[in-house]
Amino acid sequence: MIREILISVRPYQWVKNVLVFAALIFSLSFLDPRAIQLSILVFVSFCLVSGSVYLINDIRDKRADSLHPVKKRRPIASGRLPVGIALAAFFAFLSTGLFLAYLANWKTLFLIGVYLALNLGYSFGLKRVVILDVMIVAIGFLIRAMAGAYAIDVAVSPWLFICTLLLALLLVLGKRRQELAMMEEQAGVHRKSLEEYSLPFIDGLMFVSAGAAIVTYSLYTIADEVVARFHTQWLIATTPLAIYGIFRYLYLVYIKEQGGDPTKMMIMDKAFVINGLLWVAMIFSILFYAKNIA
Numbered sequence: 001m002i003r004e005i006l007i008s009v010r011p012y013q014w015v016k017n018v019l020v021f022a023a024l025i026f027s028l029s030f031l032d033p034r035a036i037q038l039s040i041l042v043f044v045s046f047c048l049v050s051g052s053v054y055l056i057n058d059i060r061d062k063r064a065d066s067l068h069p070v071k072k073r074r075p076i077a078s079g080r081l082p083v084g085i086a087l088a089a090f091f092a093f094l095s096t097g098l099f100l101a102y103l104a105n106w107k108t109l110f111l112i113g114v115y116l117a118l119n120l121g122y123s124f125g126l127k128r129v130v131i132l133d134v135m136i137v138a139i140g141f142l143i144r145a146m147a148g149a150y151a152i153d154v155a156v157s158p159w160l161f162i163c164t165l166l167l168a169l170l171l172v173l174g175k176r177r178q179e180l181a182m183m184e185e186q187a188g189v190h191r192k193s194l195e196e197y198s199l200p201f202i203d204g205l206m207f208v209s210a211g212a213a214i215v216t217y218s219l220y221t222i223a224d225e226v227v228a229r230f231h232t233q234w235l236i237a238t239t240p241l242a243i244y245g246i247f248r249y250l251y252l253v254y255i256k257e258q259g260g261d262p263t264k265m266m267i268m269d270k271a272f273v274i275n276g277l278l279w280v281a282m283i284f285s286i287l288f289y290a291k292n293i294a
Contacts, residue, residue: 045101
């Protein structure tokens, strides 16, 4: 049962929660032990709360998932994990996660509460509303980034806000596209909102999101206030890596047809992982160098 619970909370999805560290890096707080401690605390909190959301979502979608060619193998959908035990695990993960958020500060607890409310609303009906279903999932990514900022008491950058939202929309739309392409006529049975989507419509939204994300990130690196804050103009050097990452994601979705699980797809793709590590290393190097010579 423990193994089935761990599978159900999707540990590999916890990579999404690294967004809480964005504020730690871009506020130059990564040398502050207290800020690092709080960021890790919020990261663990999101892992537990998001895990509880996956559990309740699988319980709610048990019947629909049983009709999906891949999701029918999930522990709850297949019957390997009884609903009663899954509910107990849900409350255990949720209560622990909320307690850790409380230890950070009340703002972080509030944001995780909003994240939880949105996801419960999504699980119990809002996921059937076209476009809103995509927006809710994307906002979940945004809340992670904001919670990381509030935990260490730094201002939420408008650049961080909009760029995170656009990238999240790109990821969610890629998943919807794969579901629609895979399920075809049965797509609406698995996910009601898919009846309102079409591949050309999703493709258009994806290209708009990808292009806007590239422009937003590029403008961020050369914005006067960003250059003044970090005392460097060299953040623009990271734009080729950011553009490659977005293009690589589109390649995996459209050419390799692997968009069904964006997180697994990206962490399993060596080129994407190497590019991401290089981007992080370059960001750290530029900011650390600028901080020391300022």
